[in-house]
Amino acid sequence: MINITLVAGARPNFMKIAPIVHAVQARQKAGQQIFYRLVHTGQHYDKKMSGDFFEQLNIPEPDANLGGGGGTQAEQTAAIMVAFEKELMTNRPDLVIVVGDVTSTLACSIAAKKLVIEVAHVEGGIRSGDLSMPEEINRMVTDSITDHFFTTSEIANNNLRKLGVPESSIHFVGNTMIDTLMANMERFQKPQGEIFDKLQAGQYFVMTMHRPANVDQEEKLKEMIDAIMEGTQGLPVIFPVHPRTAKNLQHLGISDPSLFMTEPLSYLEFNYLVKNAKGVITDSGGITEEASVMNVPCITLRENTERAETIELGTNELVGTNPKNLKPYLDKLMRGDWKKYKGIPYWDGRSAGRIVDKIIEIYG
Numbered sequence: 001m002i003n004i005t006l007v008a009g010a011r012p013n014f015m016k017i018a019p020i021v022h023a024v025q026a027r028q029k030a031g032q033q034i035f036y037r038l039v040h041t042g043q044h045y046d047k048k049m050s051g052d053f054f055e056q057l058n059i060p061e062p063d064a065n066l067g068g069g070g071g072t073q074a075e076q077t078a079a080i081m082v083a084f085e086k087e088l089m090t091n092r093p094d095l096v097i098v099v100g101d102v103t104s105t106l107a108c109s110i111a112a113k114k115l116v117i118e119v120a121h122v123e124g125g126i127r128s129g130d131l132s133m134p135e136e137i138n139r140m141v142t143d144s145i146t147d148h149f150f151t152t153s154e155i156a157n158n159n160l161r162k163l164g165v166p167e168s169s170i171h172f173v174g175n176t177m178i179d180t181l182m183a184n185m186e187r188f189q190k191p192q193g194e195i196f197d198k199l200q201a202g203q204y205f206v207m208t209m210h211r212p213a214n215v216d217q218e219e220k221l222k223e224m225i226d227a228i229m230e231g232t233q234g235l236p237v238i239f240p241v242h243p244r245t246a247k248n249l250q251h252l253g254i255s256d257p258s259l260f261m262t263e264p265l266s267y268l269e270f271n272y273l274v275k276n277a278k279g280v281i282t283d284s285g286g287i288t289e290e291a292s293v294m295n296v297p298c299i300t301l302r303e304n305t306e307r308a309e310t311i312e313l314g315t316n317e318l319v320g321t322n323p324k325n326l327k328p329y330l331d332k333l334m335r336g337d338w339k340k341y342k343g344i345p346y347w348d349g350r351s352a353g354r355i356v357d358k359i360i361e362i363y364g
Helices: 011-029 047-056 073-090 103-114 134-145 154-162 176-187 218-231 243-252 267-275 285-293 323-334 351-363
Strands: 002-008 034-040 095-099 118-122 148-151 170-172 205-207 237-240 259-262 279-282 298-300 316-318
Touching (some): 002 073, 002 103, 011 034, 011 047, 011 351, 034 351, 047 267, 095 103, 118 134, 148 154, 148 351, 170 351, 176 285, 176 351, 205 267, 218 323, 285 298
Parallel strands (some): 002 034, 002 095, 095 118, 205 237, 279 298, 298 316
16 A cells, blocks of 8 residues: 655646646556545645636645745745644655645655655756756755656756766656646636637737746836837737736836736636747746647746756747847747747656556555
8 A cells, every 4th residue: 555645835736736646546446555645735825826726627625735825935934844744744655745846845845854754756857057046946955855756858867867866766757737738728718808809819929927037127027028019019918917926017007008917817728828829928937848838939038947848849949038138039939930849758648647657666
């Protein structure tokens, strides 16, 4: 009998966890003695940021919600560690599975290891090389104490090898977020509202921005949006606004007849928009993966990326955070001269099954 604890805390985690839950359930139906406990750390506590995902992705309600949201990064990390330690002492598993690179990933791996419980990191080994990003700290610390790494790319495998991780601990399985994408593509939903009714497929852009380098300096944020609006040549730009960005936009009074700022959208609604867009402009890592697999041109407003495979084999281009860099890329995109998706190994919708089969092999 194998008992695992699955940890999710922030919006991107749910897309990565859902297929693992479904793969475990499938093995249970086949008679395998593998059981899971789903723990929501509460890092994202807004319904649009987390609650909708359980329903839309067909994930059962969590067995525990640690209520670790709010506060500074240190306060959040501490709150999650304290609560997760109590959870593990009451319900001790054979293995804790953490995903991605959010605060919950770091906090829960530390708590587990201090109780001498093995940790598996889904999406282990990815690196941006940018220590100003909290996510990079989370990745580095988590990977330094992880027992098993479920990796998304050969680039991640090589990063781990350079750290001296033995081959027996590196399991190249692919990308569970793409499992979720492929499983739900036929269920994507057009968002409700007059704005969305007027959109024509391939004749609008989707934009997301939330990183401090882009949104914390008001003048730079205004310059960036101005450059985007100029480069998209009057096509509608749909901008679901992250709560962090909304505060900064309020002061700027940004207005353009082609810019449509909306509330955060659900998973099925947002990916409907991405799938049918002319292009995506983002500073998110996960969106570059989804856009690539859907063969939608993607411009990343960052100086670095932990997902280099989306540039080498996907539809993503790294443009940087200087608004002046945007024009040639948007010109190229508007001409229809963008690169096509070449296919990324194991991003085939079956990654979670590989993960669960490997866990059964190791712990069964």
